[in-house]
Amino acid sequence: MQKNKLGQIWEVISRNQIIIPFAALLLLALFNLIADPSFFRITLNENANGDPVLSGNLISIIDSGSELAILAIGMTLVTAASGGQDISVGAAIAISGSVLLRVLCGSDSRSETLQAPIIVAFLIACVVSMLFGAFNGALVAYFKIQPMVATLILFTAGRSVAAWINNNELPIVKDPSFSYFGNYIPGIPVPAPFLIAIACFVITWLVLKFTTLGLYVQSVGINEKTSRLNGLNPEFIKLLTYVLLGLCVAVAALIKVSRISTINYSVVAKDIEMDAILAVALGGNALSGGKFNMAASVLGAYVIQFLTTTLYKFEVNATALPAYKAVVVILLVVLSAPTVREKLTALGKKLRRNDLPAEKT
Amino acid sequence: MKIKKLAAILVSTLVCAAMLTGCAGGNSGSSGNSGGLIKVGIINNDPNESGYRTANDKDLKEAFSKENGFDASFAYSLKNDEQITYAQKFIQDEVDYLLLSAADTAGWDGVLKEAQDAGVKVILFDRTVDADESLYEASIVSDMEKEGQTAVDWLKNQNLDKYEVIHIQGVMGSAAQKGRSGALDAAAQEDSSKWSIVAQQTAEWNAEKAQQIVQSVIDSGKSFNVIYAENDDMAKGAVAALDKANISHGVGKDVIVMGFDCNKWALEELLKQNWNYDGQCNPFQSEYIREVIQKLENGEKLDQKTIIMNEKGFDASTITQEDVDKYGI
Numbered sequence: 001m002q003k004n005k006l007g008q009i010w011e012v013i014s015r016n017q018i019i020i021p022f023a024a025l026l027l028l029a030l031f032n033l034i035a036d037p038s039f040f041r042i043t044l045n046e047n048a049n050g051d052p053v054l055s056g057n058l059i060s061i062i063d064s065g066s067e068l069a070i071l072a073i074g075m076t077l078v079t080a081a082s083g084g085q086d087i088s089v090g091a092a093i094a095i096s097g098s099v100l101l102r103v104l105c106g107s108d109s110r111s112e113t114l115q116a117p118i119i120v121a122f123l124i125a126c127v128v129s130m131l132f133g134a135f136n137g138a139l140v141a142y143f144k145i146q147p148m149v150a151t152l153i154l155f156t157a158g159r160s161v162a163a164w165i166n167n168n169e170l171p172i173v174k175d176p177s178f179s180y181f182g183n184y185i186p187g188i189p190v191p192a193p194f195l196i197a198i199a200c201f202v203i204t205w206l207v208l209k210f211t212t213l214g215l216y217v218q219s220v221g222i223n224e225k226t227s228r229l230n231g232l233n234p235e236f237i238k239l240l241t242y243v244l245l246g247l248c249v250a251v252a253a254l255i256k257v258s259r260i261s262t263i264n265y266s267v268v269a270k271d272i273e274m275d276a277i278l279a280v281a282l283g284g285n286a287l288s289g290g291k292f293n294m295a296a297s298v299l300g301a302y303v304i305q306f307l308t309t310t311l312y313k314f315e316v317n318a319t320a321l322p323a324y325k326a327v328v329v330i331l332l333v334v335l336s337a338p339t340v341r342e343k344l345t346a347l348g349k350k351l352r353r354n355d356l357p358a359e360k361t
Numbered sequence: 362m363k364i365k366k367l368a369a370i371l372v373s374t375l376v377c378a379a380m381l382t383g384c385a386g387g388n389s390g391s392s393g394n395s396g397g398l399i400k401v402g403i404i405n406n407d408p409n410e411s412g413y414r415t416a417n418d419k420d421l422k423e424a425f426s427k428e429n430g431f432d433a434s435f436a437y438s439l440k441n442d443e444q445i446t447y448a449q450k451f452i453q454d455e456v457d458y459l460l461l462s463a464a465d466t467a468g469w470d471g472v473l474k475e476a477q478d479a480g481v482k483v484i485l486f487d488r489t490v491d492a493d494e495s496l497y498e499a500s501i502v503s504d505m506e507k508e509g510q511t512a513v514d515w516l517k518n519q520n521l522d523k524y525e526v527i528h529i530q531g532v533m534g535s536a537a538q539k540g541r542s543g544a545l546d547a548a549a550q551e552d553s554s555k556w557s558i559v560a561q562q563t564a565e566w567n568a569e570k571a572q573q574i575v576q577s578v579i580d581s582g583k584s585f586n587v588i589y590a591e592n593d594d595m596a597k598g599a600v601a602a603l604d605k606a607n608i609s610h611g612v613g614k615d616v617i618v619m620g621f622d623c624n625k626w627a628l629e630e631l632l633k634q635n636w637n638y639d640g641q642c643n644p645f646q647s648e649y650i651r652e653v654i655q656k657l658e659n660g661e662k663l664d665q666k667t668i669i670m671n672e673k674g675f676d677a678s679t680i681t682q683e684d685v686d687k688y689g690i
Contacts, residue, residue: 038581048604055606057580064573110626163409170412172626183605260568260601262626264594266411267567312577318563319533 065305074245083289084147091158133246182259402451424647505540596620625689
């Protein structure tokens with residue numbers, strides 16, 4: 001009987017997608033708990049402006065991982081619909097952030113006051129970012145170019161475009177209210193990026209729950225022809241996912257440039273596209289498209305940040321850092337790969353089948 | 362069929378256009394030469410690469426203008442093979458001087474030999490190449506070790522009771538990282554009773570990563586009193602983490618903040634005494650290059666092939682607005 005239950009639990013575990021990033025999270029947490037329990041200490045302090053802020057490693061994780069979580073939302077949709085990934089999100093963040101600063105600072109990159117309200121600048125950045133998303137989406141959906149090749153264009157050119165938008169200057173926003181989005185809103189001790197990420201996630205969740213977007217995206221990803229026969233427009237849906245990713249990029253860019261109130265075109269959000277794809281993979285989503293689990297991707301993003309913060313905490317040698325990260329990532333990705341999951345499910349079934357006759361006797 | 366034809370027309374138009382622009386480029390070059398100007402071909406890295414490169418490119422453009430007696434053509438690439446192609450083109454255009462900031466150190470022997478045979482004088486700036494010294498006239502470079510040493514000497518002169526340093530490194534293996542890390546490592550080893558490196562990590566020139574690294578040191582409750590960041594961006598990220606934790610920084614405060622590269626905004630932070638030190642990485646090589654060209658034109662001999670530029674370190678307590686305007690990039 002006990003063994004039977006074990007088999008059942010095993011099956012549930014191996015079937016449910018979110019278990020994998022969750023298990024990874026637990027594993028990392030357990031490792032930290034054993035190595036140094038003070039990792040989990042959270043304290044309430046005041047920052048330089050005299051506002052109360054929470055601080056501690058866990059807070060750092062939910063703070064720094066938020067841009068990645070927001071990108072993971074868009075990347076999951078793109079992956080599910082088009083069966084490929086957008087590798088230009090880092091460059092797109094540079095463009096979007098550059099537009100944001102250009103509107104805020106006007107022609108004077110050292111202006112003391114804001115030249116436009118932040119909301120206006122943000123909306124313009126959203127529009128620009130969505131246009132670039134639409135560009136990628138159109139190449140993928142209508143010209144049937146491999147997503148990785150199509151987005152390679154922007155990946156290569158994006159950072160130069162970003163520099164060009166601001167005449168190669170590095171604008172600095174001096175107004176303190178602009179820094180709220182990447183740091184703390186006065187009076188609220190939880191980091192603002194985390195609040196923004198939660199808001200994005202809730203909105204996405206509501207959209208997926210109350211509209212047919214999720215269903216359409218998955219059906220296009222599973223079989224384009226069948227979905228067309230069922231009256232869907234696969235091209236439009238693919239395009240839509242890239243535009244939505246563009247929106248996510250604009251939100252992430254707002255946080256990124258707000259953190260330090262300026263931008264550096266060549267290094268801002270560097271390599272974030274790889275982490276975003278990794279988040280989707282860690283969430284156990286098939287990178288070839290089809291079914292997806294949004295929550296698992298978002299959790300995957302925070303797992304990546306958890307790993308980064310853990311490595312910083314343990315002061316891994318700078319030259320060895322990527323190697324450590326790679327080892328953990330390989331482990332996690334292999335475990336969350338759909339084929340491995342199938343094997344594990346089969347193993348669970350076998351466990352149960354073996355149990356049944358044993359029970360009868 | 363139709364598409365094929367269309368494609369053929371398109372391609373042939375493109376080829377024609379390319380040839381025309383090629384001719385146009387050549388024409389303007391030769392007409393410049395006849396005006397008694399010194400003809401230089403300048404191969405540089407992409408000016409968008411960094412603020413340093415932007416300043417470097419701007420400086421060269423201003424120095425090698427028509428008013429100053431030069432006819433300059435510029436070519437940019439971050440790739441070695443493309444740069445070599447540009448070099449060959451400049452040699453064919455019969456430039457007098459070829460100024461080169463190589464993307465990569467290897468692979469230049471052949472084309473430099475070609476230049477020598479064609480009577481083109483080569484001057485390297487900013488970066489050296491792995492080629493025989495006889496193949497170029499001069500090499501004008503920054504000494505990253507010296508930059509690091511100047512900064513560490515400054516830090517030693519602060520006479521702190523103890524030095525607990527957070528060391529934020531650039532991209533591992535880059536010349537700037539090696540030079541700037543080397544001096545600090547040596548100082549820490551030399552006097553380990555007073556010096557300790559609290560944390561040493563690469564932020565890959567990235568402000569946000571630097572912020573996370575410093576945040577993680579703060580979260581683990583370790584004490585520190587110096588932040589040694591290998592460029593301004595990373596120093597800025599580190600300061601953001603300090604502000605979050607309400608740790609005071611700057612002149613006469615709890616933590617000493619050090620950066621490199623002398624961005625204008627960074628020097629402004631020094632002026633406000635929020636930071637303590639900023640080391641220069643001099644992008645203004647044009648005056649050195651012009652001096653070399655002047656000597657060569659007069660038939661003089663150069664004292665040495667490798668010319669190391671003067672690089673300053675700015676202290677927040679002595680910096681002035683003029684320094685910010687003059688040296689800020």
